[in-house]
Amino acid sequence: MKIRVIGGGLAGPEAALTAARLGCEVDLYEMRRMVNGTPHLTPAHQTTEFGELVCSNSLKSESPNTAPWLLKEEMRRFGSVLLKIADETAVPAGHALAVDRVEFSRRIEAAIEAEPRIRVFRKEVTSLDSDECTIVASGPLTSNALSQEILRITGSQHLAFYDSISPIVEADSIEMERVYFAARWDKGTADYINCPFTREEYDRFLDALLSAEAAQEKEWEKLDYFESCLPIEVLASRGRDTLRFGPMKPVGLTDPRTGKWPYAAVQLRKENLRADSYNLVGFQNHLKYGEQARILRLIPGLENAKFLRYGQIHRNTYICAPALLDESLRLRQQPNILFAGQISGVEGYTESIASGMLAGLYAARLAAGAEPIPVPRSTALGSLVHYITHSDAKDFQPANITFDLLEPLEEDLRKKIRDKKERRRIQCERTLAAFDAWNAAQLQNA
CATH class of the missing domain: 2.40.30.260 (Elongation Factor Tu (Ef-tu); domain 3)
Structure with missing residues (x-):
């Protein structure tokens, strides 16, 4: 069971470590590299390290019953490796989870080096094989050559905007x-x-x-x-x-x-x-x-x-996910190719790691000859995926996790409970229960 993962940012390493944990051999590609002592980087990166955080060092709120906390709580229950590393490298930031970005990257690198099922290739990928199980997690700075290849296989104009x-x-x-x-x-x-x-x-x-x-x-x-x-x-x-x-x-x-x-x-x-x-x-x-x-x-x-x-x-390059992806992050026309991270249409560090975690799980099942079991809409993870795969393709823009993406409470319950904090507490409680049920099913089918 072999999987190819393209991208060494956040989604790629999470996908690789998840798939390896599930028994897959993984080839992980990253185009940032040292050539004769000179670093070959992107316009935004400053190092060749995995998991480099190029913007803020915050993975957002840790306050209970907030949408960012809810997403991270699901990821912790599944066993996200990068989120565990984030917890271990946290720096004081009030009610947010912020990390020491240097130590965060160092520990991701160490986790990948310690995993015997992962082979690292420091080279640019310029072609995609529809017969090979591949996770594209090349991020917002996908190279021009790979961008053209994605355009070729999707047959759909992908979009670009600028992040800061x-x-x-x-x-x-x-x-x-x-x-x-x-x-x-x-x-x-x-x-x-x-x-x-x-x-x-x-x-x-x-x-x-x-x-x-x-x-x-x-x-x-x-x-x-x-x-x-x-x-x-x-x-x-x-x-x-x-x-x-x-x-x-x-x-x-x-x-x-x-x-x-x-x-x-x-x-x-x-x-x-x-x-x-x-x-x-x-x-x-x-x-x-x-x-x-x-x-x-x-x-x-x-x-x-x-x-x-x-x-x-x-x-920041991303595909028009609603027109291209199914609920297991696969191209509808090329189901052996999955997308994760910002190029898939999620926005934010935590969201990128989360999509990489799911892509690693789904790819592992595909490599084993089984169909993925998509995370249900009733979870925070499922709500995020539902947004990028079911939005109006004409006006699609990347999104962070918010309560607006979650399944709302029943109208009569919303009318009965006036307090917004209490409604959100109930919503989080239900969401985590749905996630636990799905997660248990994954373990039974592993």
């Missing part, structure tokens, strides 16, 4: 007397650094941002951003208060020195356990580096900031 990367600042360069530690609404521990703005400071920052020079676009670029991950300059152009209701929202961030909320605030989150660097939460942008240095130093507390990384924009 937040800046990272050295901890020692933050003016600590100008900032304060707090978690929004005091949820979890106070692990975030908050940079408070007065109205005058906010207006000065906004004016500088609106007049900033964007990074030069290449001729082939069409900036079609993911609505949930917009650059700050795009948000700012929509109105003077847009940032105050988005990444600079001050609500729930009480300044202990004043007992009040600031007019606006920028939050900084730890990059690693040493706490020697912080990323600017939600501050992805498409500005020239010199402009970023000038404007970001207008943030209170960052007047003398040293930036380890500036914000960037990178291409």
